[in-house]
Amino acid sequence: xxxxxxxxxxxVVIVGAGFAGLYQLHRARKAGLTARVIEAGEDVGxxxxxxxxxxxxxxxxxxxxSFSFDKELEQEWTWSERYATQPEILRYIRHVAERFDxxxxxxxxxxxxxxxxxxxxxRWTLETDAGExxxxxxxxxxxxxxxxxxxxxxxxxxxxxxxxxxxxxWPKQGVDFAGKRVxxxxxxxxxxxxxxxxxxxxxxxxxxxxxxxxSVPAQNEPLDDEAVRxxxxxxxxxxARAREANNGLYLEAVDKSALEVSEEERxxxxxxxxxxxxxxxxxxxxxxDLLVNEKANEYVSDFVRSKIRAIVRDPKVAELLCPxxxxxxxxxxxxxxxxxxETFNRPNVTLVDVKAAPIEEVTPRGLRTSAQVYxxxxxxxxxxxxxxxxxxxxxDIRGVGGVTLGERxxxxxxxxxxxxxxxxxxxxxxxxxxxPSVLSNVVHSIEEHVDWVTRLIQHARETKRAYVACDLxxxxxxxxxxxxxxxxxxxxxxxxxxxGANIPGKPRIFMPYVGxxxxxxxxxxxxxxxxYRGFVLS
Ligand code: FAD
Ligand code: NAP
Numbered sequence: 001x002x003x004x005x006x007x008x009x010x011x012v013v014i015v016g017a018g019f020a021g022l023y024q025l026h027r028a029r030k031a032g033l034t035a036r037v038i039e040a041g042e043d044v045g046x047x048x049x050x051x052x053x054x055x056x057x058x059x060x061x062x063x064x065x066s067f068s069f070d071k072e073l074e075q076e077w078t079w080s081e082r083y084a085t086q087p088e089i090l091r092y093i094r095h096v097a098e099r100f101d102x103x104x105x106x107x108x109x110x111x112x113x114x115x116x117x118x119x120x121x122x123r124w125t126l127e128t129d130a131g132e133x134x135x136x137x138x139x140x141x142x143x144x145x146x147x148x149x150x151x152x153x154x155x156x157x158x159x160x161x162x163x164x165x166x167x168x169x170w171p172k173q174g175v176d177f178a179g180k181r182v183x184x185x186x187x188x189x190x191x192x193x194x195x196x197x198x199x200x201x202x203x204x205x206x207x208x209x210x211x212x213x214x215s216v217p218a219q220n221e222p223l224d225d226e227a228v229r230x231x232x233x234x235x236x237x238x239x240a241r242a243r244e245a246n247n248g249l250y251l252e253a254v255d256k257s258a259l260e261v262s263e264e265e266r267x268x269x270x271x272x273x274x275x276x277x278x279x280x281x282x283x284x285x286x287x288x289d290l291l292v293n294e295k296a297n298e299y300v301s302d303f304v305r306s307k308i309r310a311i312v313r314d315p316k317v318a319e320l321l322c323p324x325x326x327x328x329x330x331x332x333x334x335x336x337x338x339x340x341x342e343t344f345n346r347p348n349v350t351l352v353d354v355k356a357a358p359i360e361e362v363t364p365r366g367l368r369t370s371a372q373v374y375x376x377x378x379x380x381x382x383x384x385x386x387x388x389x390x391x392x393x394x395x396d397i398r399g400v401g402g403v404t405l406g407e408r409x410x411x412x413x414x415x416x417x418x419x420x421x422x423x424x425x426x427x428x429x430x431x432x433x434x435x436p437s438v439l440s441n442v443v444h445s446i447e448e449h450v451d452w453v454t455r456l457i458q459h460a461r462e463t464k465r466a467y468v469a470c471d472l473x474x475x476x477x478x479x480x481x482x483x484x485x486x487x488x489x490x491x492x493x494x495x496x497x498x499x500g501a502n503i504p505g506k507p508r509i510f511m512p513y514v515g516x517x518x519x520x521x522x523x524x525x526x527x528x529x530x531x532y533r534g535f536v537l538s
Contacts, residue, residue, distance in 0.1 A: 013136035018046020020142035020430040027454040040111040052170035055193035056086035059336035114396040148390030152381040156361040164379040177201040186382030192335040215335035219279030246516035248444035258287035258296035270303040280336040301329040311341040331494025387497040399424035412509030416470035425469035433511040465537040474534030486510040
């Protein structure tokens with residue numbers, strides 16, 4: 001139901017109907033608050049509504065990458081594969097929306113363009129692209145970390161006679177690649193997932209690679225009845241173990257340095273994680289120092305490079321696919337694939353190095369690099385997102401004194417605990433910069449944030465406080481802590497979207513909190529137990 005004719009003066013207004021917005025709506029209702037979600041898309045799902053490209057699936061196992069707040073939901077839903085596809089995840093999110101009757105409080109096809117805090121009334125007014133406005137005491141930004149696509153701005157794109165698509169705005173009816181000459185630009189997680197499938201359908205596929213990233217096999221497989229029965233019988237233990245793991249994932253970790261074992265033991269462990277059931281992010285946890293020690297990182301990097309050389313038959317292509325030394329394993333989001341490197345053995349696939357010969361322009365008939373012209377019928381941009389800050393900065397958010405979030409964040413995002421910004425009272429961010437967010441199982445982090453924010457709102461209301469603001473000092477200390485923890489790792493050295501390196505001109509700051517999910521939860525709990533230390537409630 002469209003909510004446009006319904007109540008527009010609310011306790012909580014929520015922007016975004018992905019995992020975060022839906023759970024926030026559910027929790028707000030449970031807390032007795034009036035709430036509405038405003039969503040730009042036509043349906044629920046967020047990431048899983050927009051990213052419909054072939055091969056799109058999660059890289060965190062579905063048994064973990066799903067809500068844990070309701071035991072019955074957990075038991076009644078059955079995942080068909082270890083890593084579910086986009087259509088299955090979208091079906092799940094729709095099921096959640098139906099089951100908890102969420103749609104009646106969601107307004108679709110509406111983009112929030114402006115959010116202004118009224119200091120006198122201590123309320124937010126949100127304006128939309130349809131010219132409506134909503135006012136609420138609290139505003140929750142559930143706008144997503146990867147929801148603003150990096151728009152392709154190649155010279156000449158408008159002249160292209162074929163069709164082009166971005167991975168994050170994929171047509172609902174799909175794309176028919178049969179008999180076509182297709183070009184894919186980008187070899188991050190999206191490119192790595194779609195390339196094997198497009199190669200199977202297209203007449204010819206040309207992959208334009210600027211930076212080779214590390215990819216590990218997902219070892220995806222169907223979940224048979226026995227696996228499902230076992231998982232459901234032990235779901236609570238599984239969730240509890242995930243909660244105590246650094247990235248909120250149920251993965252066996254080896255608590256040893258890669259330097260303290262023999263070469264034989266090290267290779268055995270890497271090999272086990274490459275081939276073994278589950279594959280994927282297990283590799284990151286083969287040893288406890290892969291992301292903090294250069295030598296340990298070199299070991300795992302060399303191992304993956306040896307695998308690429310063994311899989312890809314043409315040595316020149318293999319070398320091009322091998323990530324270079326400057327890119328430390330895992331410091332750019334690790335890709336998790338199904339048959340990516342194998343695809344380059346196909347006769348209808350060509351890999352082009354656009355670092356050596358950059359793309360100069362799109363022409364009516366294809367694409368021209370500084371070295372060659374490529375004739376194409378379809379161009380696919382898997383060029384990523386303005387991550388973590390893009391969706392928030394796209395809204396004209398004005399806090400105390402009319403200061404905009406854009407101004408406050410001109411040198412990079414600043415938050416207290418990743419949930420609140422000084423000067424923007426009564427506004428909360430879910431799984432945003434300064435929280436474990438994208439370094440964790442994001443659904444897990446979303447649940448933790450939403451629960452914490454809802455308790456804070458409840459506390460404010462029970463104690464008759466209309467105003468919840470984090471103070472600048474607390475924010476400064478948190479930003480310092482986030483950077484300090486990141487600097488103890490190799491993460492900030494990667495030229496990734498984690499540091500904004502993919503967007504020209506974006507300030508270079510390591511945005512997520514790398515201290516780990518359990519340590520972060522402990523801090524959140526301590527802050528709450530200390531009467532919401534660092535917040536002013538008045
Ligand atoms: P989103 O799902 O991004 O939803 C935000 C919503 O807000 C969107 O629907 C958007 O339209 C809406 N919105 C934004 N701005 C406005 C506005 N101004 N007005 C109105 N609406 C607005 N994470 C994992 O942990 N594991 C995975 O396996 C995984 N796989 C991923 C695969 C892909 C292809 C991508 C792109 C990301 C993946 N992620 C994964 C990260 C993923 O984004 C999160 O896991 C999660 O789905 C985020 O949920 P969310 O609700 O916070 O944000
Ligand atoms: P991404 O990781 O940022 O990758 C973008 C790719 O496009 C990179 O290879 C980049 O090259 C290239 N590129 C960008 N601009 C270019 C240009 N002008 N010319 C040539 N190449 C260009 O984006 P993504 O693949 O969409 O993934 C983003 C994040 O979403 C992931 O890291 C992950 O968190 C999430 N995701 C997850 C999954 C999953 O497996 N579940 C799938 C998709 C996405 P450079 O590296 O040189 O910049």
